[in-house]
Amino acid sequence: MKKQxxxxxxxxxxxxxxQVAKVLIDKADALAEQVGCxxxxxxxxxxxxxxxxxxxxxxxxxxxxxxxxxxxxxPEIDVFVEAIGGESPALxxxxxxxxxSKHVVTANKExxxxxxxxxxxxxxxHGVGLHxxxxxxxxxxxISPFQRDLLANKISGIYAIINGTTNFILTRMARDGVDFPxxxxxxxxxxxxxxxxxxxxxxxxxxxxxxxxxxxxxxSQVRPExxxxxxxxxxxxxxxxxxxxxxxxxxxxxxxxxxxESIEVRVHPVFIPEDSLLAKVDGVYNAVLVxxxxxxxxxxxxxxxxxxxxxxxxIADIVAAAQDVILGIGSRAKWGAQPGKDIKPMSEIxxxxxxxxxxxxxxGVLAQIxxxxxxxxxxxxxxxxxxxxxxxxxxxxxxxxxxxxxxxMQQALDELTHLTAVKEISNFVRVEA
Amino acid sequence: MKKQxxxxxxxxxxxxxxQVAKVLIDKADALAEQVGCxxxxxxxxxxxxxxxxxxxxxxxxxxxxxxxxxxxxxPEIDVFVEAIGGESPALxxxxxxxxxSKHVVTANKExxxxxxxxxxxxxxxHGVGLHxxxxxxxxxxxISPFQRDLLANKISGIYAIINGTTNFILTRMARDGVDFPxxxxxxxxxxxxxxxxxxxxxxxxxxxxxxxxxxxxxxSQVRPExxxxxxxxxxxxxxxxxxxxxxxxxxxxxxxxxxxESIEVRVHPVFIPEDSLLAKVDGVYNAVLVxxxxxxxxxxxxxxxxxxxxxxxxIADIVAAAQDVILGIGSRAKWGAQPGKDIKPMSEIxxxxxxxxxxxxxxGVLAQIxxxxxxxxxxxxxxxxxxxxxxxxxxxxxxxxxxxxxxxMQQALDELTHLTAVKEISNFVRVEA
Numbered sequence: 036m037k038k039q040x041x042x043x044x045x046x047x048x049x050x051x052x053x054q055v056a057k058v059l060i061d062k063a064d065a066l067a068e069q070v071g072c073x074x075x076x077x078x079x080x081x082x083x084x085x086x087x088x089x090x091x092x093x094x095x096x097x098x099x100x101x102x103x104x105x106x107x108x109x110p111e112i113d114v115f116v117e118a119i120g121g122e123s124p125a126l127x128x129x130x131x132x133x134x135x136s137k138h139v140v141t142a143n144k145e146x147x148x149x150x151x152x153x154x155x156x157x158x159x160x161h162g163v164g165l166h167x168x169x170x171x172x173x174x175x176x177x178i179s180p181f182q183r184d185l186l187a188n189k190i191s192g193i194y195a196i197i198n199g200t201t202n203f204i205l206t207r208m209a210r211d212g213v214d215f216p217x218x219x220x221x222x223x224x225x226x227x228x229x230x231x232x233x234x235x236x237x238x239x240x241x242x243x244x245x246x247x248x249x250x251x252x253x254x255s256q257v258r259p260e261x262x263x264x265x266x267x268x269x270x271x272x273x274x275x276x277x278x279x280x281x282x283x284x285x286x287x288x289x290x291x292x293x294x295x296e297s298i299e300v301r302v303h304p305v306f307i308p309e310d311s312l313l314a315k316v317d318g319v320y321n322a323v324l325v326x327x328x329x330x331x332x333x334x335x336x337x338x339x340x341x342x343x344x345x346x347x348x349x350i351a352d353i354v355a356a357a358q359d360v361i362l363g364i365g366s367r368a369k370w371g372a373q374p375g376k377d378i379k380p381m382s383e384i385x386x387x388x389x390x391x392x393x394x395x396x397x398x399g400v401l402a403q404i405x406x407x408x409x410x411x412x413x414x415x416x417x418x419x420x421x422x423x424x425x426x427x428x429x430x431x432x433x434x435x436x437x438x439x440x441x442x443x444m445q446q447a448l449d450e451l452t453h454l455t456a457v458k459e460i461s462n463f464v465r466v467e468a
Numbered sequence: 469m470k471k472q473x474x475x476x477x478x479x480x481x482x483x484x485x486x487q488v489a490k491v492l493i494d495k496a497d498a499l500a501e502q503v504g505c506x507x508x509x510x511x512x513x514x515x516x517x518x519x520x521x522x523x524x525x526x527x528x529x530x531x532x533x534x535x536x537x538x539x540x541x542x543p544e545i546d547v548f549v550e551a552i553g554g555e556s557p558a559l560x561x562x563x564x565x566x567x568x569s570k571h572v573v574t575a576n577k578e579x580x581x582x583x584x585x586x587x588x589x590x591x592x593x594h595g596v597g598l599h600x601x602x603x604x605x606x607x608x609x610x611i612s613p614f615q616r617d618l619l620a621n622k623i624s625g626i627y628a629i630i631n632g633t634t635n636f637i638l639t640r641m642a643r644d645g646v647d648f649p650x651x652x653x654x655x656x657x658x659x660x661x662x663x664x665x666x667x668x669x670x671x672x673x674x675x676x677x678x679x680x681x682x683x684x685x686x687x688s689q690v691r692p693e694x695x696x697x698x699x700x701x702x703x704x705x706x707x708x709x710x711x712x713x714x715x716x717x718x719x720x721x722x723x724x725x726x727x728x729e730s731i732e733v734r735v736h737p738v739f740i741p742e743d744s745l746l747a748k749v750d751g752v753y754n755a756v757l758v759x760x761x762x763x764x765x766x767x768x769x770x771x772x773x774x775x776x777x778x779x780x781x782x783i784a785d786i787v788a789a790a791q792d793v794i795l796g797i798g799s800r801a802k803w804g805a806q807p808g809k810d811i812k813p814m815s816e817i818x819x820x821x822x823x824x825x826x827x828x829x830x831x832g833v834l835a836q837i838x839x840x841x842x843x844x845x846x847x848x849x850x851x852x853x854x855x856x857x858x859x860x861x862x863x864x865x866x867x868x869x870x871x872x873x874x875x876x877m878q879q880a881l882d883e884l885t886h887l888t889a890v891k892e893i894s895n896f897v898r899v900e901a
Contacts, residue, residue: 058620058762062620066620069619168617173763174617174618174760174762174763174764174766175763175766176609176612176613176616176617176618176766179609179612179613179616179617180609180612183609183612183784183787183788184601184607184609184612184780184781184784185607185609185780185784186502186783186784186787187491187495187499187779187780187783187784187787188780310748312745312748312749312769315743315745315748316745327607327780328776329491329607329776329777329779329780329783330606330607330608330770330771330776330777330780331607331770331771331774331776331777332769332770332771333607333608333609333768333769333770333771334767334768334769334770335766335767335768335769336745336765336766336767336768336769337763337764337765337766337767338763338764338765338766341764343761343762343763343764344762344763344764346620346762347617347618347620347621347760347762347763348617350619350620350762351616351617351618351619351620354616354619354620355616362795362797364795364797
């Protein structure tokens with residue numbers, strides 16, 4: 036039986052949901068051509084406050100309901116689209132739609148990162164697809180490349196600038212020499228950071244996205260709580276000065292690596308060489324560098340958030356789901372729900388380090404510091420020493436190390452704080468080559 | 469009926485074909501898991517010289533045949549893979565496989581660029597898929613993003629570094645200050661350029677790839693002969709010096725733009741701002757920047773050629789085709805075979821220009837040149853004048869213009885050659901901002 040139309044049920048008419056509704060209406064003809072029949076919005080689950088938005092006022096109010104039961108009881112919905120965000124009630128709604136054997140499209144990184152495996156299992160049990168391209172990186176294709184284009188590869192590494200807010204702040208700190216609070220302020224004024232920016236600046240948002248990408252890339256369940264997570268608020272303008280002097284940029288990277296034995300997943304600020312492609316990714320842009328055994332290095336770049344780019348990914352997923360409905364097939368996408376490889380403890384990772392220390396300006400201090408590092412098998416690759424305060428007789432020492440183990444570095448840092456000559460460990464940042 | 473296996477017929481056991489065979493064998497288990505049943509190589513169409521390659525010697529010789537009829541008569545082939553390259557006999561073989569209602573995977577840019585519409589029509593008539601991800605950009609996902617991820621967008625522009633040989637040569641000229649012949653020589657020594665490098669350095673290879681991308685992106689047939697094509701052999705080391713001085717890099721770009729009325733497609737060297745992301749794409753790497761109304765700018769970067777990256781794309785296509793066989797569906801991919809929009813004549817494009825002129829070093833020359841440009845409504849944005857040869861009393865003038873029409877510029881260039889003060893128009897290069 037040929038479908039006359041594909042019915043869409045949309046949950047949420049906020050910034051993302053409103054834009055998705057707008058595209059479904061404005062581009063109805065072009066989308067119908069792609070799918071083979073029209074995509075028809077049959078019901079929209081709204082909150083009372085959504086109804087004051089311009090997009091709501093441009094739409095037939097008969098489409099709206101604030102009642103979840105009425106929404107799910109709407110006949111002739113083939114594809115449910117979730118654009119609510121957050122864990123609850125989105126998780127219940129997604130579970131309800133999949134349990135009712137409906138294809139589902141979601142833009143919800145938190146739910147997929149935390150509950151992706153259960154939801155995908157539920158989708159498979161009910162023979163329907165769960166599409167979540169928009170959950171990571173806005174309109175940048177990231178989910179579909181792992182599911183399709185790169186599937187012949189063994190992925191060894193992912194290096195991602197995957198949070199636009201922090202990248203905007205870091206770009207501003209690097210360019211304008213301002214400190215973190217001032218750069219954050221500016222991001223908030225421009226609407227790039229929320230009033231409560233914790234999820235962004237502490238790396239939590241990036242960790243959700245990394246959990247999704249690493250799970251897909253490694254065919255192994257990586258949960259948000261598996262990811263070591265460190266934000267950008269400790270960085271100071273002096274760190275950017277030294278980074279430039281040493282030939283590096285500072286970025287908040289989400290890193291996932293896979294060896295035969297284990298998986299390494301972490302989100303933290305890193306020094307990266309200033310001539311690397313990721314160092315050039317500025318402002319609110321995102322970029323994901325993937326390393327595979329066949330493909331070598333591939334990089335995906337674009338706007339990682341915002342209503343328009345996110346709607347690009349949601350609509351692509353809706354079209355894919357609609358084609359599946361017409362062809363009568365479930366999703367081809369697989370997310371191996373294998374128990375997963377071991378997650379390497381943070382103490383065992385190995386990297387180079389940048390250290391900035393405030394020390395007493397007297398003879399022998401560098402020798403003491405070098406000895407502590409040497410005792411932990413950490414060798415120094417370069418040192419910059421500058422007199423900071425001639426009255427207080429303190430100097431600033433910046434050390435770049437050769438690769439060392441995190442555990443050794445943490446022990447060395449602990450010992451350094453006990454040296455009377457060391458006034459303060461101003462900062463330490465990991466380095467990725 | 470559940471398939472026990474998917475039979476693969478491989479045409480060509482050269483560099484690409486050999487690597488595809490190797491991955492099918494080495495990664496058999498992982499691929500079987502993706503597909504749901506094993507992918508089994510049933511026959512390989514070879515040339516006698518292929519049999520001396522190490523990959524051939526590692527395989528069961530019963531698989532090989534040099535006879536096309538024997539190859540196509542092999543039972544239980546579900547997916548034909550073409551890795552021969554070039555127009556003939558690849559086109560006949562692809563036609564034969566599709567006419568026999570077999571799914572087909574090809575890495576052949578020339579055949580797809582020249583005959584893609586007929587072949588895709590043939591595939592649709594026979595209810596099978598024609599997959600060609602590997603035809604453009606090696607392992608970088610480029611076809612599938614247009615077919616799936618970006619389909620909700622109206623694409624306004626494509627800016628692509630899509631030929632690794634020329635990008636290697638240009639990178640070398642920029643970094644080492646060498647001239648074109650020496651950089652080409654080096655590329656040939658390293659195996660990045662062929663003994664007969666014409667297709668690469670004249671932009672023909674890039675034009676094939678642009679025809680494929682533009683046709684997909686604009687849902688409109690763009691043929692290789694529609695594309696204005698200019699190679700890199702006219703560039704000299706002095707052009708790179710001036711480019712650097714002016715804040716630009718020089719790249720061979722494949723450019724496609726779409727307006728409501730027409731399509732603009734061209735391959736030629738361009739000045740691009742040195743801080744743009746494309747300017748950072750060096751060596752044999754490729755990158756494709758796409759602009760869409762929803763997604764904004766997205767960029768795809770990676771190795772655009774080579775056996776390993778290309779096999780990544782071929783295998784992904786084989787898996788997709790195998791899944792289609794199992795699900796009993798033809799390809800979802802559509803290439804609108806619409807007659808197509810008008811191609812804008814090159815004379816009507818508008819861009820900024822870089823001009824390098826060798827002139828008599830005497831008063832009033834710049835005034836004469838400015839007048840000729842001004843007569844054609846071309847305004848100058850900056851001028852550099854340097855004394856080159858004090859004996860010959862000639863100077864070099866470099867002019868950057870504001871945006872002007874190509875026709876006006878060509879007429880101005882013609883008039884400039886007739887000025888006695890102008891000894892030579894050393895070069896002119898278009899500028900993209």
